[in-house]
Amino acid sequence: MPQNGELSAFDAATAVRRTEGGGLIADLDPGWDVGGGVLNGGYLLAVAARAAVLESPHPHPVALAASYLRATGAGPATLLVTPGSAGRTLAHAHVVLSDAGGPCLSVQTTTAALGSGEVAWSTPPPGIAPVEECLSAAEQAAGQVDMPDVGIRHRVETRLDPATAGWVTGRPSGEPVMRAWVRFADGRDPDPLGLITFADALPPTLWSMGRMGWAPTVQLQVLLRALPAPGWCLAEARAGEVADGWLDEDYRIWDSTGRLVAQSRQLARAPRG
Amino acid sequence: MPQNGELSAFDAATAVRRTEGGGLIADLDPGWDVGGGVLNGGYLLAVAARAAVLESPHPHPVALAASYLRATGAGPATLLVTPGSAGRTLAHAHVVLSDAGGPCLSVQTTTAALGSGEVAWSTPPPGIAPVEECLSAAEQAAGQVDMPDVGIRHRVETRLDPATAGWVTGRPSGEPVMRAWVRFADGRDPDPLGLITFADALPPTLWSMGRMGWAPTVQLQVLLRALPAPGWCLAEARAGEVADGWLDEDYRIWDSTGRLVAQSRQLARAPRG
Numbered sequence A, B: 001m002p003q004n005g006e007l008s009a010f011d012a013a014t015a016v017r018r019t020e021g022g023g024l025i026a027d028l029d030p031g032w033d034v035g036g037g038v039l040n041g042g043y044l045l046a047v048a049a050r051a052a053v054l055e056s057p058h059p060h061p062v063a064l065a066a067s068y069l070r071a072t073g074a075g076p077a078t079l080l081v082t083p084g085s086a087g088r089t090l091a092h093a094h095v096v097l098s099d100a101g102g103p104c105l106s107v108q109t110t111t112a113a114l115g116s117g118e119v120a121w122s123t124p125p126p127g128i129a130p131v132e133e134c135l136s137a138a139e140q141a142a143g144q145v146d147m148p149d150v151g152i153r154h155r156v157e158t159r160l161d162p163a164t165a166g167w168v169t170g171r172p173s174g175e176p177v178m179r180a181w182v183r184f185a186d187g188r189d190p191d192p193l194g195l196i197t198f199a200d201a202l203p204p205t206l207w208s209m210g211r212m213g214w215a216p217t218v219q220l221q222v223l224l225r226a227l228p229a230p231g232w233c234l235a236e237a238r239a240g241e242v243a244d245g246w247l248d249e250d251y252r253i254w255d256s257t258g259r260l261v262a263q264s265r266q267l268a269r270a271p272r273g
Helices: A009-013 A041-054 A137-143 A192-198 A205-209 B009-013 B041-054 B137-143 B192-198 B205-209
Strands: A016-018 A024-028 A060-068 A075-086 A091-099 A102-112 A119-122 A156-160 A177-184 A217-224 A233-238 A241-243 A246-254 A260-269 B016-018 B024-028 B060-068 B075-086 B090-099 B102-112 B119-122 B156-160 B177-184 B217-224 B233-238 B241-243 B246-254 B260-269
Touching (some): A016 A041, A024 A041, A041 A075, A041 A091, A041 A192, A041 A217, A060 A192, A060 B060, A075 B102, A102 B075, A102 B102, A102 B217, A177 A205, A192 A217, A205 A246, A217 B060, A217 B102, A217 B217, A217 B260, A260 B217, A260 B260, B009 B192, B016 B041, B024 B041, B041 B060, B041 B090, B041 B102, B041 B192, B060 B192, B177 B205, B192 B233, B192 B246, B192 B260
Antiparallel strands (some): A016 A024, A024 A075, A060 A217, A075 A091, A091 A102, A177 A233, A217 A260, A233 A246, A246 A260, B016 B024, B024 B075, B060 B102, B060 B217, B090 B102, B156 B177, B217 B260, B233 B246, B241 B246, B246 B260
């Protein structure tokens, strides 16, 4: 775990700084890639959320919706935040993350103050094997041909439920579901910004149907529902429909106390099976 | 059903016209309100989607994510469409719907060509009573004190599954779920634009927990998955978590052939119970 005063890998990689001119910039980190130098969508969205919080009277992102305009690589980036309406409870803004080539992400953001208080209704977590019985990234990679050694797997530790890991040994379950314990590899505890990255960090659900390859995100919405407790999170990703070259992926994330703390849904392009 | 050459109520109310200066304008229709002169969020999003399609090389909305900046009433509106990236398969844009008071909706849009072809995986529709055994809006209103006579109920016909209609007679199920058959009241068949409105047209799920009142939408994402077949759609709305003054509502919509054709998720403010 990062020591006092030492930035975690995630906080360093998502840092947003203000320039003398008042603009916001970031240095996108090559270590958070999903292969081919392309950065993970959840990582990029966390950078945009940090910019939104910097320009907001409220401390936490609660709703984010991003259009992924093109594949984005490492290097310098600018963040242009256009405020929408702001009130006592929440504030809206529009954030555009651009690199030298132009806009990469266009994001609707809502910020507010998250708590961890009274729950009137909540979806309980699904069943999953204990962490020690789940497959590490190394164990996932060992079983499967042609799985690229992508950076995100070294930054976000996932332990995959054996029930959704049949694809690792060439026996995909046939159901587009992935379920895993998730935490930062350096032990940094989860927070709303971290949950944004967890919400796009599991292997593609199509791998469970034996359709390997990447499914580029078209639009991703993440809702943050509560401040997560320290420790492992449980994430489940599920496709509702795979058809005509498209799929959705629906994530739900529970913290170590079993509280639902984040939800996401993305539309992605489906690789041909 | 509207006759040849006659615009349906929905098409008339969501019409977007180009001005001589090249801008896009609409006349927001007072008939699509949810009470107090405030227009339905799904209706407003369909207007924004129409503007996105007008400025796109592609014919259908496939992903929309809107921040609701403030309550919006009837009257003239402008639509500013800023193109994002565009390719052979899909195009991104950012649409701002404004009235005389300023911006009301800020929307990320993705357009493409929807089909109704091959399905590799799909979520089957839930069980629901036949249309003739479900409760019409008049029957819903008859059973409950203080349900305002809102315009949207006269434009979008909903037939509520008795299993999720206990609140009508003061016996709420306790589970935040609504399930209904849905169609346009004038018989216009569903299409991707219509599905956008269906995706925010059911009574608030909190009514099933006996918590009446409106739940204002903060951010709404709608994904369109296929061209719907003619006839009734089946819509199910479900809250995943109700806590700390917030709730989400997750819609799934199937067409008359049982195909999943749309999904939505919104973050809303929860009225105190």
